[in-house]
Structure formats: structure tokens, C-alpha cells
Amino acid sequence: MAADTDKTELLTVSSGGQAMPYEWSIGLYGSRFFQEIKEHKRFLGIRCPKCGLVRVPPRRICGPCFQKLEELVPLSDTGTITAFSIVSYPFIDPDTGVQRPIPYTYGYIRMDGADNIFSHLINETDVEKIKVGMKVRAVFKAPEEMCGNIQDIRYFEIIR
Amino acid sequence: MARRVAIVGTGQTYHKSHRLDVNGREMINEAVTRALEDCELTIADIDAIVIGNMDHFEAINYVDTWSVEGSGGYMKPIMKITTGGTTGASVAIAAHYHVACGLFDRVLAIGWEKNSESDTTAAIITCSDPIWDRFSYSGAIPSLATEASAYMEQYGATQEDAAHVAVRDRTHALNNPYAQMYGRPVSVEDVMASSMLAYPIKLLDVCPRTDGACAVVFAAEGVAEKLASKPAWVHANSVRHAATWFGDVDYDSGMLSLQRASAEAYDKAGIRSPADDFDVAELYLPYSYAGLKWIEVLGFCGPGEGPRFVRDGHTDMTGKIPVNPSGGVISTNCIGATALLRVAEAAVQIMGKGDKRQVPEVKKALATGFGGCWWSDVVILGSERPD
Ligand SMILES: [Zn+2]
Numbered sequence: 001m002a003a004d005t006d007k008t009e010l011l012t013v014s015s016g017g018q019a020m021p022y023e024w025s026i027g028l029y030g031s032r033f034f035q036e037i038k039e040h041k042r043f044l045g046i047r048c049p050k051c052g053l054v055r056v057p058p059r060r061i062c063g064p065c066f067q068k069l070e071e072l073v074p075l076s077d078t079g080t081i082t083a084f085s086i087v088s089y090p091f092i093d094p095d096t097g098v099q100r101p102i103p104y105t106y107g108y109i110r111m112d113g114a115d116n117i118f119s120h121l122i123n124e125t126d127v128e129k130i131k132v133g134m135k136v137r138a139v140f141k142a143p144e145e146m147c148g149n150i151q152d153i154r155y156f157e158i159i160r
Numbered sequence: 161m162a163r164r165v166a167i168v169g170t171g172q173t174y175h176k177s178h179r180l181d182v183n184g185r186e187m188i189n190e191a192v193t194r195a196l197e198d199c200e201l202t203i204a205d206i207d208a209i210v211i212g213n214m215d216h217f218e219a220i221n222y223v224d225t226w227s228v229e230g231s232g233g234y235m236k237p238i239m240k241i242t243t244g245g246t247t248g249a250s251v252a253i254a255a256h257y258h259v260a261c262g263l264f265d266r267v268l269a270i271g272w273e274k275n276s277e278s279d280t281t282a283a284i285i286t287c288s289d290p291i292w293d294r295f296s297y298s299g300a301i302p303s304l305a306t307e308a309s310a311y312m313e314q315y316g317a318t319q320e321d322a323a324h325v326a327v328r329d330r331t332h333a334l335n336n337p338y339a340q341m342y343g344r345p346v347s348v349e350d351v352m353a354s355s356m357l358a359y360p361i362k363l364l365d366v367c368p369r370t371d372g373a374c375a376v377v378f379a380a381e382g383v384a385e386k387l388a389s390k391p392a393w394v395h396a397n398s399v400r401h402a403a404t405w406f407g408d409v410d411y412d413s414g415m416l417s418l419q420r421a422s423a424e425a426y427d428k429a430g431i432r433s434p435a436d437d438f439d440v441a442e443l444y445l446p447y448s449y450a451g452l453k454w455i456e457v458l459g460f461c462g463p464g465e466g467p468r469f470v471r472d473g474h475t476d477m478t479g480k481i482p483v484n485p486s487g488g489v490i491s492t493n494c495i496g497a498t499a500l501l502r503v504a505e506a507a508v509q510i511m512g513k514g515d516k517r518q519v520p521e522v523k524k525a526l527a528t529g530f531g532g533c534w535w536s537d538v539v540i541l542g543s544e545r546p547d
Contacts, residue, residue, distance in 0.1 A: 005181055010180035010181055011180075012180065012277075015219065022290070024290045024291055026291050030291060030292075055408065056407075057292055057405075059404075063403065063404060063408070082310065082411070083306035083307070083309050083310045083411060084306060084309060085301075085302035085303075085305035085306050085309065085358040085359055085361075086356075086358060086359045087298045087301075087302050087357075087358050088356060088357060088358060089281075089301070089357045089358065091279060091281035091282060091285075091298060091299060092279040092281070092282040093282065093285070094216075094282040094283070094285050094286050094294075095285075095290075095294060095295075100298065104298075106296055106297070106298060106302045106303075106305075106306070106358075107296075108306050108406070108407065108411075116405075116407050116408050117406070117407035117408070117409075117411075118407050119292075119293055119296055119297070119405075119406050119407050120295075120296050121296050127359050132309060132310065132313045133313075149291070149295075150291065150292060150295045150296075151295060
């Protein structure tokens with residue numbers, strides 16, 4: 001007997017909605033970054049002795065130089081928007097398994113004193129009110145609510 | 161000394177948004193069968209297989225084994241390679257390595273994806289760093305949108321400039337019956353009126369989600385000439401990776417990985433003036449703005465000149481360097497196959513098998529692959545056996 005698409009309903013099988021939890025190591029310098037946020041409400045970068053660049057978040061190795069890094073550099077809580085995008089389409093957040101609230105603004109921020117970019121949220125979703133080059137400030141959770149992760153920074157707000 | 165290697169056969173599926181009539185293995189088999197037919201080989205003639213797709217898209221981890229009945233890999237050496245967006249080009253380059261090193265004469269490269277089986281954006285988000293980037297990251301579109309907004313700021317490019325790229329690729333797709341967007345023309349007005357996904361990217365500026373597969377047969381010198389009347393010789397490959405984090409990428413200085421990869425490949429293949437030396441290019445342009453900026457990075461024109469270059473028609477089918485006669489990524493995006501399709505389509509052009517999408521007398525062709533955190537693969541094919 002033959003199967004044909006006219007007489008057969010094409011089926012799919014669903015995995016269900018379950019998530020599989022992971023536990024990722026942040027490492028010493030990254031852990032120190034979140035401690036600095038909690039205690040001093042400021043960012044922490046790290047300087048490469050070879051290329052001289054200060055990057056945030058702090059990491060143990062400069063990728064381009066393949067150089068061990070040790071000089072942690074305290075930064076402030078302010079920076080400049082270098083690029084942004086207003087996300088307005090629905091999608092599932094793979095970490096939670098549920099749809100992430102939209103619209104939200106995904107921002108690339110050059111922290112004052114840093115040479116690279118930090119990516120996070122900006123609390124402005126009106127395209128008329130946000131521009132590359134604007135100054136922004138980090139808004140943190142209350143210290144007692146902080147969990148030692150990226151969401152200890154709630155978002156950046158535009159300094160007007 | 162590496163052996164010379166050529167592509168002797170290519171095959172692909174008719175790409176669709178949903179292929180519910182086949183599972184992944186069966187879909188792979190369609191492409192493999194067509195590639196073997198193209199060079200009149202049977203699976204028994206294949207010495208090894210390299211296969212790839214996206215991590216997490218179908219949640220099948222051991223694709224090498226899982227796909228064995230579709231790929232023809234039963235009791236053969238198989239290697240799985242997955243490098244995100246560049247997977248297809250990496251599969252091609254690895255197949256080239258297999259043959260060039262002298263250990264295998266005929267190697268099958270396979271790329272595939274069943275985008276319909278998961279939430280593409282969620283799957284792509286899992287490619288970002290889980291501690292720092294994943295919380296704010298929302299998949300390919302906003303990360304590309306940030307590049308676009310920086311490019312527009314730097315050179316004054318407009319949304320209309322980008323729309324011309326989307327229209328070019330979708331117009332070319334009208335000549336390619338395999339393309340998902342075959343038979344669906346769009347205008348600049350259509351692109352501009354399509355819904356805003358993430359400023360400044362609109363629905364018709366980006367690639368669709370596709371179920372599809374591609375397969376390519378690589379053969380060694382001495383073998384290739386017997387299998388194809390016009391083999392597509394590999395003149396150069398290059399791979400470059402850049403940053404762990406999106407924030408470490410310098411968006412103002414062009415795309416470093418593509419700059420470096422193309423510079424190395426051009427040097428190997430003796431390319432001095434890309435827009436003049438190449439007869440055709442199949443570029444991994446996942447969104448319209450890449451068709452402005454990345455052709456500058458590839459040296460088709462100077463910095464900031466992309467919009468003019470495209471509007472002047474230089475990348476049209478009759479232009480000095482036709483880009484994406486297949487319709488490109490904006491017309492078909494089965495991600496693990498996408499960069500292999502670029503290589504396969506470049507080979508099709510060299511072999512003169514492009515039918516309605518054929519550019520006349522192609523001697524040198526450029527193919528590229530792009531991966532999420534701004535890494536790049538470059539492949540150069542030619543009609544002449546390299547020295
Ligand atoms: Zn360094």
C-alpha cells in the first residue's frame with residue numbers, strides 16, 4: 001500500500017514546554033564585578049597591559065593579545081549609547097520558556113572609561129526619543145534584592 | 161603540499177517554510193540524492209561525509225549518527241561540524257581539507273536545517289553568553305539592527321538604501337525555483353511598508369525561516385576532471401573568528417573577521433580588484449543592510465559607497481558583479497545549509513548549470529558565510545585548475 005499526502009494528515013510531535021536548568025560559573029573577576037555593583041553601584045573593567053584597552057565585564061584573558069589580565073579598573077555607572085534596537089516582535093526566552101515582554105530596547109553602551117561596549121536594556125522604547133550618542137546611567141536593583149547576576153542592573157536610563 | 165580540490169556536484173531541496181512531509185533525515189536525503197545525480201556517482205563512491213546544522217535548533221545532538229540513513233553515512237567516516245551561521249561554509253571547507261590532505265578522494269558535504277521545528281529566535285539566543293549577553297539578547301535581528309543603526313549614523317545611509325538590497329535579492333529569487341521566496345516579487349514600497357521588527361529592520365529586510373538541505377561533492381585532482389566537464393576548483397578558503405561577546409566587536413570599523421578572511425583569501429587566489437576580478441558573488445547577507453556595509457568590507461566599493469553601488473545596479477544580474485543570483489539568504493534561510501548554499505550556488509555558476517539564474521561565462525566566484533558573533537568564512541571558486 002502507498003502513502004500519499006492527500007490521504008494522510010501530516011503530524012508533528014511536541015517536546016512539551018519543559019526547560020532544562022543549568023548552573024554556569026561566572027569566575028572570579030565576573031563575581032567581583034557583581035560584588036562591586038552591590039557594594040559600590042559602579043562598574044568594574046579590566047585593563048590589558050599589552051594593548052592598553054579597558055574592557056567590561058572584566059575577564060582573565062585579552063582575546064586579541066592572548067594576554068593574562070590583572071589590573072581591575074573601577075568605572076562609574078554612566079556611559080554613552082553606541083547602538084540600539086527596539087525589539088517589537090514576540091519570541092520565547094530560552095532561559096524561562098516564556099515569551100519575553102516586548103517592546104524593549106536593546107542597547108550597546110560604552111561605559112565611561114571603557115573601550116568596548118556593554119550590552120543591556122535601555123528604558124526608552126520611543127524611537128523619536130532615543131539616539132546614538134546619548135548619555136545613559138545604570139539603574140540598579142535595591143542591594144537586598146540583588147542576586148549576583150546581570151539583572152542586578154535593571155536597565156539604563158537616558159540622562160536628559 | 162595540499163592537493164587541488166574541486167566541487168563536482170551539488171544538490172538542494174526545494175526550500176519551504178514547513179516540510180511536514182519529511183523528517184530531517186529524509187529531507188537531507190533529497191539533497192544528497194540530487195548531488196550524487198549531478199556528478200553521476202552512487203553513495204558507494206563517497207569516501208567520507210562532513211555534515212552540519214545549528215546547535216539547539218532541532219535539539220538533536222548527535223546528528224552525524226542520527227542522520228546516517230539520509231546522508232548515506234552507513235559504515236563511513238562522518239564528522240559533524242557546527243559553527244552557527246557559518247556552519248555550511250565550515251562544512252564545505254572541512255570537506256575540502258579532507259580531500260586536500262590526500263586521505264580521501266570524494267567527500268560529501270551536507271548542511272541542513274528544519275527551522276520549523278523550534279522557535280528560531282529562542283534557539284539563536286542560546287548561542288549568546290549565558291552570564292552576560294543572554295538576558296538582553298533577542299536573537300539575530302536586534303544584533304544586526306545595532307550594526308545597521310551604527311552604519312546609518314556613520315554614513316547617512318537610509319532605510320530605502322537597504323530596501324534596494326532586499327528587492328535585488330528577492331528579484332533574483334524569481335529566477336530560482338529552489339528559493340523559498342520563488343514567485344513572490346517585492347518592491348521598495350513593499351519593504352518600506354512591511355512591519356517594523358526591530359528598528360531599523362523591517363520584515364522584508366530579513367531572511368525567512370526555512371526547512372531545507374544542501375549537499376556538495378568535493379573531489380581530488382585527477383578524479384574531479386572525470387566527474388565534471390567543468391569542475392568548480394577551490395582557489396582559496398579562509399576562516400576568521402573575532403569576539404566572545406557582542407560588546408567586544410567594533411561596529412564602526414567594518415567587520416573585522418570578513419576583512420581579514422577576505423584579505424587572506426584574495427591574496428591566495430590572486431584577487432586584486434574584487435568587483436572586477438569576480439564574475440559573481442554569493443554572499444551570506446542575512447539582512448538587507450549587510451548588502452550595503454559588507455560589500456564595502458569585501459572591497460567591492462569604498463567605505464560608505466555601498467548604497468550608491470547597489471542603486472547604480474552594479475550588483476544586479478547585468479551589473480559588473482552580480483550578487484546572489486540565487487536570491488540569497490533573504491530568499492531562503494535553512495541556517496545550517498545557508499552558507500553551503502552560497503558555496504553550492506557559486507559552484508553552479510562556475511559549472512554553468514544555473515539555468516535562468518546563470519550569469520554568463522563565470523570564471524571566478526566568491527562565496528561567504530556569516531556567524532552570529534561576527535565571524536566569517538570566505539570561499540573562492542574558479543573554472544581554472546589552480547597552479
Ligand atoms: Zn590586549
